Amino acid sequence: MxxxxxxxxxxxxxxxxxxxxxxxxxxxxxxxxxxxxxxxxxxxxxxxxxxxxxxxxxxxxxxxxxxxxxxxxxxxxxxxxxxxxxxxxxxxxxxxxxxxxxxxxxxxxxxxxxxxxxxxxxxxxRIERDRETLKKDYYPTVRTLSHLVNVYDDNLGDHSRRVAEASVKLSRMHPGVPAVDYPTIQAAGLLHDIGMVCVPASILTKSRTEMTAGERTLFISHPIQGESILNENEKLRPVAALVRMHHEQYNGKGFPDALTGDQVPLSVKIITAVSTYDNLVHRGKCPLEDAPTELQRFIGYQIDPALYDYLIRLNTDNIAIEARKKYQEVRLEGLVEGMVLASNVRMKGGAMAMPVQTCMTAAMIDKLNQYNQKGYVPNKFYVYKR
Ligand SMILES: [Fe+2]
Structure with missing residues (x-):
């Protein structure tokens, strides 16, 4: 010294x-x-x-x-x-x-x-040494696994990235979450559904009521499968523990362990609440303005009542962010004639498929569909708001 x-x-x-x-x-x-x-x-x-x-x-x-x-x-x-x-x-x-x-x-x-x-x-x-170790080992591993989720299903990859980002944002708002927990929360947000890679892709688009009994059993196993994948890496064990719990509910009706109330750590409650919010506004296509009302249905189930106000603050921020954006994200099924590309569409190898400012016609949408079916372009585009 x-x-x-x-x-x-x-x-x-x-x-x-x-x-x-x-x-x-x-x-x-x-x-x-x-x-x-x-x-x-x-x-x-x-x-x-x-x-x-x-x-x-x-x-x-x-x-x-x-x-x-x-x-x-x-x-x-x-x-x-x-x-x-x-x-x-x-x-x-x-x-x-x-x-x-x-x-x-x-x-x-x-x-x-x-x-x-x-x-x-x-x-x-010691903190500095730990941080260096994290940079060299932990983060590349998390990114690799997150990439795997995205390759398995890009919708799931997008959802996971949004959940990770919003969970950290909500954690920063919440006085009960120490800053030292943010990296684990971010990793658990990114990888909360990694166990879905053990579930047939055909189940992903089904609701729980549409699944057969066998499919439901497979679906319900994904938190444990995720925990088991992450437990292979000793440094990811704290993340694995959170991933196992991400379908637990406040009322004890969740799975796999039917934990209740405060048996679930705050960090997991945040990920679960944010995931519910993200599913509502993205998969459920609920307008952000309607989210405060719609979210009330989940209070006491996927959403701890104490987190509702934080979700509303998150939603208010998202409304402001959306209002400032000049473009919006659309998937192939949402592309319609007259939309104008706000960014280049590139082939997976980097070659230009369609340049920015292209105005969509039926033929162009058809061409993008063909490219997507062959795996040449992703199913996500940015178009100017109209
Ligand atoms: Fe899940």
């Missing part, structure tokens, strides 16, 4: 050095803020202990420059002062300045506060 001591007073520096020499810190000593910044640029520093009152650059200014310096890792700062905390210090504490000690400095006090700083630094390093 590299600790930098900054003070204009050589006597003070010597005193800190003597106090801390018996601890396992690699001490660096400088006599002003400019030298401190130069050293921080050149060497990795974990903790800075600086006097507040110094000539040319005072301690708070030094801490501010460290804070705004964009160094690779955060540097923990402890300010030492012979004056009471004033408004400037109080505003700086917790962001620019991490800790504050009054003079005369009690050696035990300094040792303890430095130990606390060292612990914070070690935890931050």
């Amino acid at each position: 590299n600790v930098l001591i900054v003070d204009n007073e050589p006597d003070a520096i010597s005193a800190y050095e003597e106090t801390l020499s018996s601890n396992k810190y690699d001490l660096k000593l400088v006599y002003n803020g400019a030298d401190a910044l130069e050293l921080i640029q050149a060497e990795p520093i974990d903790i800075v202990v600086t006097a507040w009152r110094m000539q040319e650059m005072d301690g708070i200014e030094l801490c501010r420059r460290i804070y705004q310096g964009g160094f690779k890792s955060n540097i923990y700062t402890i300010l030492i002062s012979d004056q009471e905390a004033n408004g400037e210090l109080i505003r700086s504490l917790g962001s620019i300045v991490n800790d504050y000690i009054r003079t005369p400095v009690n050696p035990i006090d300094l040792t303890v506060r430095l130990a606390i700083g060292a612990r914070v630094v070690r935890l931050e390093h």
